[in-house]
């Protein structure tokens with residue numbers, strides 16, 4: 001009996017920790033994310049982020065991605081995204097300013113990425129959709145505590 005409780009406790013503890021390190025963010029046909037702030041503990045190490053497009057418009061019309069940069073780098077990455085184009089997921093290829101990025105997805109699609117936050121603790125971080133024109137509205141802050 002003791003053993004069973006021990007196993008249950010481990011499963012529950014593991015699940016709680018995993019949930020803190022798993023983030024799901026939704027994006028809509030009306031050009032919005034469903035959250036403007038994401039908080040994750042640095043102790044996660046790797047964070048898994050899932051972007052869900054809950055609308056129905058195709059990715060070339062109302063595509064959304066989720067891009068993470070230092071706040072100070074956001075404008076430079078946004079300005080470079082147009083030149084990168086949809087073929088490059090609206091992300092400048094190989095840019096060290098891009099800390100993490102999903103693909104550009106359309107309605108009904110999902111993309112999941114994993115990135116490490118151990119070195120991002122306490123930094124001023126921005127997330128946004130880099131589809132041209134979207135980042136003015138589709139943006140928020142990631143806090144690694």
Ligand code: CO
Nearest residue numbers: 063064129134
């Ligand atoms: Co978008």
